[in-house]
Amino acid sequence: MKPQAFARAGLREIKQDQRHGASQLAHRCLQLVAEYARRLHDIEKSDGDALLEALVNFVAALQAARPSMAPIENLLREFIESMQNAGPAADVAESAEQRAQYLIEQSKRAIFQTAEKAGSLVGRGDTIFTHSFSSTIAAIFQNLHSKSVKAVITESRPGNEGELLARQLSALKIPTQYITEAQISLFIRRSDIVLVGADTLLADGSVVNKTGTHLLAMAAFDAGVPFYVCCESYKQSSRTQMNIALEEKSNSELQLKNMPFIEARNIYFDITPRKWISGYISEQGIRRGVSPIKNPEGP
Amino acid sequence: MKPQAFARAGLREIKQDQRHGASQLAHRCLQLVAEYARRLHDIEKSDGDALLEALVNFVAALQAARPSMAPIENLLREFIESMQNAGPAADVAESAEQRAQYLIEQSKRAIFQTAEKAGSLVGRGDTIFTHSFSSTIAAIFQNLHSKSVKAVITESRPGNEGELLARQLSALKIPTQYITEAQISLFIRRSDIVLVGADTLLADGSVVNKTGTHLLAMAAFDAGVPFYVCCESYKQSSRTQMNIALEEKSNSELQLKNMPFIEARNIYFDITPRKWISGYISEQGIRRGVSPIKNPEGP
Numbered sequence: 347m348k349p350q351a352f353a354r355a356g357l358r359e360i361k362q363d364q365r366h367g368a369s370q371l372a373h374r375c376l377q378l379v380a381e382y383a384r385r386l387h388d389i390e391k392s393d394g395d396a397l398l399e400a401l402v403n404f405v406a407a408l409q410a411a412r413p414s415m416a417p418i419e420n421l422l423r424e425f426i427e428s429m430q431n432a433g434p435a436a437d438v439a440e441s442a443e444q445r446a447q448y449l450i451e452q453s454k455r456a457i458f459q460t461a462e463k464a465g466s467l468v469g470r471g472d473t474i475f476t477h478s479f480s481s482t483i484a485a486i487f488q489n490l491h492s493k494s495v496k497a498v499i500t501e502s503r504p505g506n507e508g509e510l511l512a513r514q515l516s517a518l519k520i521p522t523q524y525i526t527e528a529q530i531s532l533f534i535r536r537s538d539i540v541l542v543g544a545d546t547l548l549a550d551g552s553v554v555n556k557t558g559t560h561l562l563a564m565a566a567f568d569a570g571v572p573f574y575v576c577c578e579s580y581k582q583s584s585r586t587q588m589n590i591a592l593e594e595k596s597n598s599e600l601q602l603k604n605m606p607f608i609e610a611r612n613i614y615f616d617i618t619p620r621k622w623i624s625g626y627i628s629e630q631g632i633r634r635g636v637s638p639i640k641n642p643e644g645p
Numbered sequence: 646m647k648p649q650a651f652a653r654a655g656l657r658e659i660k661q662d663q664r665h666g667a668s669q670l671a672h673r674c675l676q677l678v679a680e681y682a683r684r685l686h687d688i689e690k691s692d693g694d695a696l697l698e699a700l701v702n703f704v705a706a707l708q709a710a711r712p713s714m715a716p717i718e719n720l721l722r723e724f725i726e727s728m729q730n731a732g733p734a735a736d737v738a739e740s741a742e743q744r745a746q747y748l749i750e751q752s753k754r755a756i757f758q759t760a761e762k763a764g765s766l767v768g769r770g771d772t773i774f775t776h777s778f779s780s781t782i783a784a785i786f787q788n789l790h791s792k793s794v795k796a797v798i799t800e801s802r803p804g805n806e807g808e809l810l811a812r813q814l815s816a817l818k819i820p821t822q823y824i825t826e827a828q829i830s831l832f833i834r835r836s837d838i839v840l841v842g843a844d845t846l847l848a849d850g851s852v853v854n855k856t857g858t859h860l861l862a863m864a865a866f867d868a869g870v871p872f873y874v875c876c877e878s879y880k881q882s883s884r885t886q887m888n889i890a891l892e893e894k895s896n897s898e899l900q901l902k903n904m905p906f907i908e909a910r911n912i913y914f915d916i917t918p919r920k921w922i923s924g925y926i927s928e929q930g931i932r933r934g935v936s937p938i939k940n941p942e943g944p
Contacts, residue, residue, distance in 0.1 A: 501899060503802060503825045509901060516904040524901055524909045526802045527826040528857030532891075532915050558827030561860045564867060592831075600800060602808060602823055605815040610823045616831050 349385040353404050356382070360418075361411045364505050364595065364614075367481050368415035368545040368581065369457060373450045375408045375418050376425060380439075380446035387439035394438045401442065402426055413591035414554050414615045416546035416583040421449050456578035459629035461485035464541055464576045467625075467632070470494055472538040475571070477527075478556035479507035480543025482576050484514050497522040498533045502556060504599035504612060527558045534565045544577040549586050551620035551635070557613055563622035567637050572624040575635075579628045587617055648684040652703050655681070659717075660710045663804050663894065663913075666780050667714035667844040667880065668756060672749045674707045674717055675724060679738075679745035686738035693737045700741065701725055712890035713853050713914045715845035715882040720748050755877035758928035760784035763840055763875045766924075766931070769793055771837040774870070776826075777855035778806035779842025781875050783813050796821040797832045801855060803898035803911060826857045833864045843876040848885050850919035850934070856912055862921035866936050871923040874934075878927045886916055 347355070356378040363371060382404055386397050405422045412418050428445050429438075464486045468474060473496040476483050487497070497520050501508040508524060515522045525533055534540070540562060546554040553559070553575050566573040583590070597610035623635035646654070655677040662670060681703055685696050704721045711717050727744050728737075763785045767773060772795040775782050786796070796819050800807040807823060814821045824832055833839070839861060845853040852858070852874050865872040882889070896909035922934035 501802075501901070503800075503827060512901065512904060512907045516906050519906050522907045524899065524907055526856070526899065526911070528802060528855075528860065529910060529912055529915070531859040531863070532856065532912055533910070556827075557825070557831065560830040561827065561864060564830070564863050565860060568863060600823065600825065602800070602811065605811060607815050607818050608811045608821045608823055611828060611832070612825070613828055613831055616828070 347385075349382060349389060349400075352385055353378075353382050353407075357404075357407050357411055360408055365507075365510075367479065367543060368412070368417045369453060369578070370481055371412060371415060372417035372421045372580070373453065375422055376446040376450055378408070379405060379422065379425065380443045383442035384439045387437070397438050398429060401429065412593065414545050414593045416554075416585075417453065417578075417580040419583065420580045421453060425449055453578065453580055456580060456629040457482050457485060460576055460578045460627055461489055463629070463632060464574065464627045465489045465493075467574065467627070468493065468495060468539060468541075472496070473498060473536060475499075475534060475537035475540045475562070475566070476511070477530075477542055477558055477562050478502040478505075479511045480576070482543045482578070483541055484511065486541060486576065487515060487518055487520060491518040491520055495520060498537050499524055500527050500530065500558065500562075501525070502558065503527060504601075505614075507556070527561070530558075530562050531565045531568075534562070534569045534571055537566075537571055540566045540571055540573040541576055542574070544575050544581050545615060546585070546590065547575070547577060547582045547626070548590060548617070549584050551623065551626075552587055553618045553623065554590060554592070554615050555618065557616045560616045560618045560622075563618045563637075567622045570638075573622060573637060574625045574627055575618075575623055576627045579630060590617070592616065646684075648681060648688060648699075651684055652677075652681050652706075656703075656706055656710055659707055664806075664809070666778065666842060667711070667716045668752060668877070669780055670711060670714060671716035671720045671879070672752065674721055675745040675749055677707070678704060678721065678724065679742040682738045682741035686736070696737045697728060700728065711892065713844050713892045715853075715884075716752065716877075716879040718882065719879045720752060724748055752877065752879055755879060755928040756781050756784060759875055759877045759926055760788055762928070762931060763873065763926045764788045764792075766871075766873065766926070767792060767794060767838060767840075771795070772797060772835060774798075774833060774836035774839045774861070774865070775810070776829075776841055776857055776861050777801040778810045779875070781842045781877070782840055783810065785840060785875065786814060786817055786819060790817040790819055794819060797836055798823055799826050799829065799857065799861075800824070801857065802826060803900075804913075806855070826860070829857075829861050830864045830867075833861070833868045833870055836865075836870055839865045839870055839872040840875055841873070843874050843880050844914060845884070845889065846874070846876060846881045846925070847889060847916070848883050850922065850925075851886055852917045852922065853889060853891070853914050854917065856915045859915040859917045859921075862917045862936075866921045869937075872921060872936060873924045873926055874917075874922055875926045878929060889916070891915065
């Protein structure tokens with residue numbers, strides 16, 4: 347495959363992926379950019395400047411492909427900046443490969459540390475409520491399965507990412523209740539803590555995550571259950587609610603028969619305002635939010 | 646079919662029906678009881694007292710079959726009381742048929758009047774948000790389609806009753822957005838008023854309705870959109886949140902693959918507390934609730 351065809355295929359893959367979270371997709375983007383650099387270098391023997399310009403364009407297209415996901419924007423920006431600051435390299439493609447690998451490792455370490463810090467908030471035997479699938483939340487459960495925790499998880503219509511989490515929790519032998527989104531208000535009362543991942547942390551403290559997160563946060567607040575957002579700092583964005591795009595996917599996922607005057611809608615992300623959030627957990631530690639916490643002293 | 650077999654089949658039908666609302670099922674129960682009386686009378690030539698006793702037993706079983714639905718309890722109780730008060734009749738079966746018909750007509754008139762009163766709250770061009778399927782809400786839309794209203798409706802997983810409403814709104818040419826429950830908080834902001842039906846109105850002013858109603862009420866309150874419960878007074882119950890049963894249906898409806906440690910849950914009803922409700926609309930008029938109303942002067 348020629349470099350341009352490879353880039354187009356990669357862009358399509360990132361646009362259409364509904365299986366992976368924002369961090370996982372950002373890692374995949376870095377791999378694609380490094381591979382694109384290698385193909386450009388191998389085939390076109392381009393000089394450093396032309397190759398860098400091609401990378402900048404590919405990166406911009408990848409960033410625009412998933413506008414609700416800050417880690418794609420942030421990690422790719424760091425990648426380009428470090429390439430630009432390094433000056434002319436003997437082998438730009440090799441340098442791109444190394445920088446992409448480094449950033450992926452950095453991000454993975456941050457996710458792992460975030461999961462560790464989140465685990466410290468969970469008490470023995472606690473029931474954890476989460477929504478959709480997040481690799482950070484999956485890592486938290488992996489750390490916690492010896493603490494005899496239980497889980498409440500949502501199916502996360504229409505993508506049913508909850509099923510993926512259910513498989514992982516089943517393998518970890520964590521007793522789990524699997525519910526429709528509509529039952530959130532019934533099961534929040536049986537939970538001790540809500541932990542959710544995020545796609546983007548906005549500048550005003552609000553959080554972009556899979557649609558339904560906002561309802562869960564309101565229900566948690568109403569039930570007096572603390573609601574924590576767990577994400578590494580690569581998810582911090584300088585955007586606000588005013589200039590963040592919420593991706594809408596094909597409405598065929600709702601499987602509604604075509605009818606005149608009826609439009610099925612399928613917005614994948616919503617914004618949970620700061621007022622419902624009890625705290626933010628990242629690799630740097632736990633930052634208090636504004637929503638009251640039942641046990642401020644911890645479990 | 647012998648009377649006892651007929652009664653068993655009827656009971657099974659009522660237990661398993663997930664298509665019809667509480668009022669429609671109550672009407673069906675009255676038809677079943679009248680038909681049971683006729684079959685008992687035709688075949689067994691039972692005397693009045695024995696027949697009435699059999700009816701009392703069948704009615705008790707029907708009431709217990711759908712504990713979350715007050716109109717079944719109320720209309721069947723009125724039926725039995727009127728049979729008991731009438732004294733020995735020449736033809737108990739004919740009397741049962743007449744009383745059942747009378748109560749069904751009474752209930753239908755109350756629903757119609759409720760729908761008319763609810764319509765007075767809706768302004769020209771308003772967007773009405775509703776959840777699940779309610780025959781009262783369907784009647785409201787039928788009255789309103791000349792007012793150029795629009796609608797936001799939920800699919801109502803796992804039963805997908807929203808699809809039934811979508812078909813009716815499509816026939817009425819009402820422009821409608823059809824969403825997953827998870828998107829409630831996104832679309833409530835584009836709505837002017839929430840109208841929902843109810844299965845039961847509890848003594849403390851809280852409302853039993855299809856699961857998800859509670860989340861919708863919270864989201865409406867948060868967005869400053871008035872939330873009205875529309876139901877005829879046959880749905881008023883003397884029960885409270887403490888002694889109302891919320892029906893749970895088969896979890897196979899969630900279509901989750903069987904996995905150890907994972908239990909799918911399927912509770913069909915939830916309770917919306919009084920604090921989120923702006924008003925109650927019945928055939929007797931509009932009663933103010935405690936949740937603030939954006940335009941107290943009406944549309």
